[in-house]
Amino acid sequence: MKHPTRSRRLLAGLSALSGTLLLALVLTACRTEPVAVSDVPAVPGAKFVGNQVCFDCHTNINRAFLASPHARLYVSDLGMKSEAGCESCHGPGSEHVRVGGGLGKFIVNPGRAPAACFVCHQEIHSQFRLPHHHPLLEGQMNCAQCHDPHGMDIHKPAGGLAFARQDQSCAECHRDQSKPHVFVHEALREGCASCHQPHGSINNKLLLARDNNLCLRCHAQIANPTFPDGSISIGGTSHLTYLSRGTCWSAGCHTAVHGSNVDAKLRY
Ligand code: HEC
Ligand code: HEC
Ligand code: HEC
Numbered sequence: 001m002k003h004p005t006r007s008r009r010l011l012a013g014l015s016a017l018s019g020t021l022l023l024a025l026v027l028t029a030c031r032t033e034p035v036a037v038s039d040v041p042a043v044p045g046a047k048f049v050g051n052q053v054c055f056d057c058h059t060n061i062n063r064a065f066l067a068s069p070h071a072r073l074y075v076s077d078l079g080m081k082s083e084a085g086c087e088s089c090h091g092p093g094s095e096h097v098r099v100g101g102g103l104g105k106f107i108v109n110p111g112r113a114p115a116a117c118f119v120c121h122q123e124i125h126s127q128f129r130l131p132h133h134h135p136l137l138e139g140q141m142n143c144a145q146c147h148d149p150h151g152m153d154i155h156k157p158a159g160g161l162a163f164a165r166q167d168q169s170c171a172e173c174h175r176d177q178s179k180p181h182v183f184v185h186e187a188l189r190e191g192c193a194s195c196h197q198p199h200g201s202i203n204n205k206l207l208l209a210r211d212n213n214l215c216l217r218c219h220a221q222i223a224n225p226t227f228p229d230g231s232i233s234i235g236g237t238s239h240l241t242y243l244s245r246g247t248c249w250s251a252g253c254h255t256a257v258h259g260s261n262v263d264a265k266l267r268y
């Protein structure tokens, strides 16, 4: 299902672009309904040729791609035969094909140039410019380390195992936080993104919130009548005097937020 608000935002972003290409890309909300119009990365002088032509030489990429969200992008003026999902990211391919293909031959590679993705995902560009961010615009990593652009599931890293979870990508670079612990913090089952903003954040350590609200979203404070002062309880323990000491993790209480090997209360 397509999220209406998100697609409207995307369309607003797209139409705001001063595109040189006037090709209409029509995408489908479900696979049969054409919906929108857009712009793609430019390759001077080149025209669209459609996925089928790319498949002839890049057969290995063909297989899983049809399940990717980008496979649903169409070039409208050539009709439904002209699925141009490949060219939505790589730019029109006629010149690349004319010279028989090749590295650096008239084709955009967003693995080296993430600007190709920002043509359509402008809000993601802004996220990478927040004060705390993964060093992607600095050229130290790329989108494909977390998103498989050609695979069945764009939310898993390229080359990942079919049954891997989204967090597998995080684990490849952040082993300490992802490794198994004796006392697991169940929050991790919901994924790293339940506390971190993966692209960038205004908060240190890419956190969704810089204060106790990070934790209190899941750990409700309950007024507990069995405590003498009727004070707030979190996890069955009175926290009245604790919450003013700092954050749940920095005040010395639950320092091992990702899991602990010594203490169920998540301490080192
Ligand atoms: C005639 C065969 C042929 C066709 C058709 C073809 N390619 Fe290629 N392409 C190649 C070859 C060969 C390479 C170099 C691969 C290598 O050395 O690993 C290549 C490389 C690429 C690269 C990597 C370029 C780089 O600089 O990193 C991309 C991206 C690419 N092709 C996309 C496409 C797309 C999209 C299409 C369809 C529009 C397409 N190709 C059609 C043969 C072809
Ligand atoms: C969502 C954007 C996107 C779409 C759609 C897309 N690609 Fe790519 N493609 C990328 C990125 C990003 C890389 C760089 C991957 C990397 O660095 O690991 C890439 C790399 C490549 C390469 C270089 C070799 C490689 O595997 O690294 C080829 C060839 C290629 N794509 C062909 C295709 C073909 C053919 C299609 C359509 C079936 C396609 N791409 C669809 C984003 C896309
Ligand atoms: C031509 C425009 C265009 C380009 C270029 C493009 N995308 Fe997309 N992308 C879209 C659209 C449209 C959707 C939503 C498709 C849908 O709703 O099914 C999407 C969906 C996605 C999603 C899934 C979002 C979700 O809600 O699950 C990811 C992740 C993504 N793109 C990453 C990338 C990356 C990484 C690149 C560059 C390698 C890229 N895109 C390049 C248009 C584009």
Ligand code: HEC
Residues within 6 Å of the ligand: 114, 117, 118, 121, 124, 134, 136, 141, 142, 143, 144, 145, 146, 147, 166, 169, 193, 198, 199
């Ligand atoms: C460090 C890993 C990482 C990198 C690098 C990364 N992403 Fe993401 N991205 C994620 C995760 C994780 C999510 C899912 C977030 C969530 O579930 O809240 C996501 C979500 C998205 C979405 C869907 C956003 C939405 O609002 O639903 C898009 C589109 C996207 N990424 C595009 C990109 C593009 C384009 C790049 C490269 C310029 C990129 N990402 C680089 C990890 C990453």
Ligand code: HEC
Residues within 6 Å of the ligand: 134, 135, 140, 141, 145, 146, 167, 169, 170, 171, 172, 173, 174, 192, 193, 196, 198, 204, 205, 206, 207
């Ligand atoms: C390709 C490697 C790579 C992947 C994949 C990756 N990261 Fe990172 N991460 C980095 C790098 C590099 C930094 C910057 C480190 C620095 O500046 O010291 C970083 C920084 C961070 C930070 C801030 C650390 C600090 O001390 O400020 C957090 C939090 C983080 N990543 C979480 C994640 C999450 C969550 C994911 C998965 C969605 C992820 N990372 C995927 C390489 C990666």
Ligand code: HEC
Residues within 6 Å of the ligand: 167, 170, 171, 174, 177, 178, 185, 187, 188, 191, 192, 193, 194, 195, 196, 205, 207, 249, 250, 257, 258
């Ligand atoms: C329950 C919330 C939560 C979840 C879920 C979570 N983190 Fe964190 N993470 C934090 C907090 C809080 C900090 C800051 C710790 C500090 O400053 O001492 C942090 C810090 C980090 C850092 C910076 C280094 C460090 O330890 O201070 C990295 C890297 C990181 N997390 C990666 C991950 C990865 C990868 C995942 C998923 C496997 C993940 N986090 C899941 C809350 C979380």
Ligand code: HEC
Residues within 6 Å of the ligand: 185, 186, 187, 190, 194, 195, 214, 215, 216, 217, 218, 219, 235, 248, 249, 254, 257, 264, 265, 266
């Ligand atoms: C995404 C939801 C979620 C977030 C966010 C979250 N937690 Fe948890 N946490 C859980 C779940 C689920 C459990 C296991 C059930 C329980 O004990 O409530 C748990 C258990 C705990 C425990 C062990 C309780 C015990 O007695 O065994 C501690 C301590 C804890 N969390 C601290 C934190 C801290 C500190 C933060 C903020 C950095 C945080 N949690 C954020 C979901 C979350």
